Amino acid sequence: xxxxxxxxxxxxxxxxxxxxxxxxxxxxxxxxxxxxxxxxxxxxxxxxxxxxxxxxxxxxxxxxxxxxxxxxxxxxxxxxxxxxxxxxxxxxxxxxxxxxxxxxxxxxxxxxxxxxxxxxxxxxxxxxxxxxxxxxxxxxxxxxxxxxxxxxxxxxxxxxxxxxxxxxxxxxxxxxxxxxxxxxxxxxxxxxxxxxxxxxxxxxxxxxxxxxxxxxxxxxxxxxxxxxxxxxxxxxxxxxxxxxxxxxxxxxxxxxxxxxxxxxxxxxxxxxxxxxxxxxxxxxxxxxxxxxxxxxxxxxxxxxxxxxxxxxx
Amino acid sequence: xxxxxxxxxxxxxxxxxxxxxxxxxxxxxxxxxxxxxxxxxxxxxxxxxxxxxxxxxxxxxxxxxxxxxxxxxxxxxxxxxxxxxxxxxxxxxxxxxxxxxxxxxxxxxxxxxxxxxxxxxxxxxxxxxxxxxxxxxxxxxxxxxxxxxxxxxxxxxxxxxxxxxxxxxxxxxxxxxxxxxxxxxxxxxxxxxxxxxxxxxxxxxxxxxxxxxxxxxxxxxxxxxxxxxxxxxxxxxxxxxxxxxxxxxxxxxxxxxxxxxxxxxxxxxxxxxxxxxxxxxxxxxxxxxxxxxxxxxxxxxxxxxxxxxxxxxxxxxxxxxxxxxxxxxxxxxxxxxxxxxxxxxxxxxxxxxxxxxxxxxxxxxxxxxxxxxxxxxxxxxxxxxxxxxxxxxxxxxxxxxxxxxxxxxxxxxxxxxxxxxxxxxxxxxxxxxxxxxxxxxxxxxxxxxxxxxxxxxxxxxxxxxxxxxxxxxxxxxxxxxxxxxxxxxxxxxxxxxxxxxxxxxxxxxxxxxxxxxxxxxxxxxxxxxxxxxxxxxxxxxxxxxxxxxxxxxxxxxxxxxxxxxxxxxxxxxxxxxxxxxx
Numbered sequence: 001x002x003x004x005x006x007x008x009x010x011x012x013x014x015x016x017x018x019x020x021x022x023x024x025x026x027x028x029x030x031x032x033x034x035x036x037x038x039x040x041x042x043x044x045x046x047x048x049x050x051x052x053x054x055x056x057x058x059x060x061x062x063x064x065x066x067x068x069x070x071x072x073x074x075x076x077x078x079x080x081x082x083x084x085x086x087x088x089x090x091x092x093x094x095x096x097x098x099x100x101x102x103x104x105x106x107x108x109x110x111x112x113x114x115x116x117x118x119x120x121x122x123x124x125x126x127x128x129x130x131x132x133x134x135x136x137x138x139x140x141x142x143x144x145x146x147x148x149x150x151x152x153x154x155x156x157x158x159x160x161x162x163x164x165x166x167x168x169x170x171x172x173x174x175x176x177x178x179x180x181x182x183x184x185x186x187x188x189x190x191x192x193x194x195x196x197x198x199x200x201x202x203x204x205x206x207x208x209x210x211x212x213x214x215x216x217x218x219x220x221x222x223x224x225x226x227x228x229x230x231x232x233x234x235x236x237x238x239x240x241x242x243x244x245x246x247x248x249x250x251x252x253x254x255x256x257x258x259x260x261x262x263x264x265x266x267x268x269x270x271x272x273x274x275x276x277x278x279x280x281x282x283x284x285x286x287x288x289x290x291x292x293x294x295x296x297x298x299x300x301x302x303x304x305x306x307x308x309x310x311x312x313x
Numbered sequence: 314x315x316x317x318x319x320x321x322x323x324x325x326x327x328x329x330x331x332x333x334x335x336x337x338x339x340x341x342x343x344x345x346x347x348x349x350x351x352x353x354x355x356x357x358x359x360x361x362x363x364x365x366x367x368x369x370x371x372x373x374x375x376x377x378x379x380x381x382x383x384x385x386x387x388x389x390x391x392x393x394x395x396x397x398x399x400x401x402x403x404x405x406x407x408x409x410x411x412x413x414x415x416x417x418x419x420x421x422x423x424x425x426x427x428x429x430x431x432x433x434x435x436x437x438x439x440x441x442x443x444x445x446x447x448x449x450x451x452x453x454x455x456x457x458x459x460x461x462x463x464x465x466x467x468x469x470x471x472x473x474x475x476x477x478x479x480x481x482x483x484x485x486x487x488x489x490x491x492x493x494x495x496x497x498x499x500x501x502x503x504x505x506x507x508x509x510x511x512x513x514x515x516x517x518x519x520x521x522x523x524x525x526x527x528x529x530x531x532x533x534x535x536x537x538x539x540x541x542x543x544x545x546x547x548x549x550x551x552x553x554x555x556x557x558x559x560x561x562x563x564x565x566x567x568x569x570x571x572x573x574x575x576x577x578x579x580x581x582x583x584x585x586x587x588x589x590x591x592x593x594x595x596x597x598x599x600x601x602x603x604x605x606x607x608x609x610x611x612x613x614x615x616x617x618x619x620x621x622x623x624x625x626x627x628x629x630x631x632x633x634x635x636x637x638x639x640x641x642x643x644x645x646x647x648x649x650x651x652x653x654x655x656x657x658x659x660x661x662x663x664x665x666x667x668x669x670x671x672x673x674x675x676x677x678x679x680x681x682x683x684x685x686x687x688x689x690x691x692x693x694x695x696x697x698x699x700x701x702x703x704x705x706x707x708x709x710x711x712x713x714x715x716x717x718x719x720x721x722x723x724x725x726x727x728x729x730x731x732x733x734x735x736x737x738x739x740x741x742x743x744x745x746x747x748x749x750x751x752x753x754x755x756x757x758x759x760x761x762x763x764x765x766x767x768x769x770x771x772x773x774x775x776x777x778x779x780x781x782x783x784x785x786x787x788x789x790x791x792x793x794x795x796x797x798x799x800x801x802x803x804x805x806x807x808x809x810x811x812x813x814x815x816x817x818x819x820x821x822x823x824x825x826x827x828x829x830x831x832x833x834x835x836x837x838x839x840x841x842x843x844x845x846x847x848x849x850x851x852x853x854x855x856x857x858x859x860x861x862x863x864x865x866x867x868x869x870x871x872x873x874x875x876x877x878x879x880x881x882x883x884x885x886x887x888x889x890x891x892x893x894x895x
Contacts, residue, residue, distance in 0.1 A: 084666060088834065110652045112651060112652060115649070115674070116670050116674055116830065118682060118830060138650075140649070156696055156702050157699055158650065164649070178742075180741075180742060182698050189474055190480050190808045191478030191480045191629060191630045191810070192632075192809055194694070194695075194698070194886075204647075224609050228609075229609060231649075232638065232645045233520075235520045257517065257606060257609055282517050282518030283517060
């Protein structure tokens with residue numbers, strides 16, 4: 001199974017060894033007025049890995065330094081500032097950034113990174129343990145990693161999480177509950193759609209890697225709940241989907257329109273018939289979707305968040 | 314509907330559907346092998362039309378030809394009548410020997426007249442009057458069958474959405490027509506009464522676009538009356554040339570009767586839009602709404618009972634950004650969407666900062682930082698959900714302002730409308746389609762309280778950073794959520810795609826700033842969102858913003874209009890864009 005070729009930069013990052021360089025830290029503090037704080041690696045003696053900014057994932061890293069940015073969102077008010085910081089960092093050639101969402105719950109936020117086609121691509125990591133209600137997160141980068149978040153309800157526009165990546169996508173420990181498609185049109189003379197899927201993942205490279213692990217998608221009325229597509233010229237290699245639960249959603253729950261193949265490992269759905277569809281038999285699907293007959297702790301947790309009352313603005 | 318007959322190409326094993334759909338040269342995409350094949354067989358539909366179907370009102374549709382009366386700009390042709398008493402007239406151009414002339418002849422080119430002589434020798438005829446004149450003849454308008462363009466050039470004025478919900482597609486066509494009209498022209502091959510239209514489907518196995526030639530004829534979708542006769546045209550409207558490309562001029566005169574100045578004129582009809590729409594419907598029947606790509610985002614090709622949909626049903630409602638692949642094939646470089654951020658409590662400068670990527674994309678529509686051999690296209694829309702959510706948040710913001718404190722009846726109305734917005738959003742989240750319709754109608758009705766002329770003077774004030782005018786703008790959009798109101802007051806429609814024609818970023822003094830995407834990052838603080846403007850065209854080709862129901866501000870309702878950038882942030886929530894090689 002193809003799971004992506006993680007190079008040394010990624011390996012180092014997982015160990016928490018990548019740091020924000022002092023120059024970038026000072027710039028960020030000027031930018032953000034101290035609102036946002038680097039969360040790791042301020043010490044100048046921390047191990048560093050340096051990679052060429054123009055091709056961070058292809059040059060063998062040396063142990064020196066890596067210009068990686070770390071930012072934190074603690075409230076909806078931080079979103080605009082963090083977005084600005086990420087935009088500027090990309091223009092400055094910073095190859096990687098991590099955003100920590102340090103909040104139990106955020107309501108109706110729109111968090112978008114890489115919104116122009118001409119902006120340089122960064123490696124992006126978004127992680128947290130909280131719930132984003134009626135929110136839209138759209139990430140466009142070279143490698144995009146999202147961990148730990150729960151998406152509750154549909155945003156007004158777009159999908160709850162939309163990821164476009166050139167090199168690779170890694171989605172881990174994510175839950176989606178209550179996404180439903182917005183009405184396309186009630187007028188014959190209009191016709192613009194507005195989205196509403198739980199998760200859409202887009203390849204923008206010739207063989208973008210995709211690994212999804214520990215996924216819960218529940219109680220949605222939009223089909224498919226999860227979509228894998230290709231931007232012009234883009235296609236996934238083999239998509240790996242492991243340990244996923246689809247409950248109370250409309251089949252098909254997964255649709256693939258641009259990939260060499262899809263590998264399923266431990267995927268359950270209460271609508272297993274036709275749960276996975278592809279545009280072509282040329283997209284090879286390995287593994288099966290098993291019938292889901294009982295609830296799971298992760299499913300219960302997601303559903304519990306869905307029924308929680310909305311916070312006051 | 315008849316079923317599909319599946320055909321397999323013996324050389325490649327690639328299967329497809331369709332009769333007149335031909336696959337010509339391959340589109341070389343990344344990692345593709347070149348292929349060539351000719352597909353044969355019969356597909357659904359009637360001859361070279363997509364399948365007829367029952368429209369939203371349950372009426373059956375049909376395809377039939379069109380005439381000048383179907384054009385959106387059919388000339389009004391009143392003929393003046395001149396009572397001559399009894400005079401004698403000698404036609405110089407007759408039906409048998411007409412004057413062939415594209416322009417306007419003089420009277421002397423058409424006839425001579427004289428006082429009554431009582432002799433009427435030769436061709437002289439006694440007449441009592443004359444109907445028509447060279448400037449306003451008795452006109453027979455026919456289609457110039459040699460072209461589907463006016464002046465051989467597609468223009469955005471040609472695009473007039475009909476009753477099919479394909480604004481997203483027509484929005485894409487508007488953008489292409491504005492920046493790359495040669496591409497539109499090159500899509501068509503006219504052959505007698507049929508046209509081949511070049512489109513592209515996507516082959517998943519090779520990850521490449523495959524050229525398709527879609528054959529269509531000159532009959533277009535109409536509603537039928539109870540007896541099955543063709544009624545109103547449902548397909549996109551079309552424009553006809555202002556002047557004839559050629560005409561036969563003559564005078565018809567019989568003794569002791571009125572003489573007629575006649576012109577059998579041939580006009581160019583810009584049929585390329587309804588032809589392309591019909592080709593798209595045929596294409597969608599066979600290859601899907603987005604040509605087999607992005608299928609997870611597309612309408613299916615079958616109904617719940619397994620029967621095939623008409624192509625018109627397949628293309629009902631969609632995304633602009635995914636249309637460029639089927640129109641450009643491998644020449645499409647990129648596409649994306651972006652949410653437009655709106656915060657009721659933010660200042661204009663904060664809105665600008667929150668939307669810098671969007672503004673950078675707007676600049677690219679102007680061609681800024683786009684290579685000469687590329688074009689950047691953009692379309693904006695807003696979901697009804699977003700509009701009601703924003704309206705509710707705007708009301709919340711206003712209820713917290715000191716300036717609203719003494720307006721008790723206004724506050725009461727605000728709270729009422731906010732509650733209706735919340736019910737609409739709840740219906741969208743949890744209700745049935747009927748619930749959504751009912752809740753939307755209530756929001757629409759309620760918002761007229763804000764949009765009636767002189768409803769509350771405070772709504773016209775720029776107080777509190779424009780909080781009240783922003784409320785009025787959102788109410789103008791929300792008042793049409795539950796309706797298809799083409800007449801009356803409006804700003805923009807929700808669930809409707811508007812192509813962006815250009816942007817002008819200005820400072821507080823009104824002077825253009827001349828920013829590019831790079832300098833935007835450091836100089837965005839100079840942008841005055843009220844002074845800056847974005848130009849659009851409604852795919853309807855009409856229905857511009859009209860605050861008081863008296864017509865658009867520029868006096869010409871051709872669909873082209875501008876909004877202040879600060880208004881754009883509020884009334885649009887989604888930007889779709891694409892970059893193509895021209």
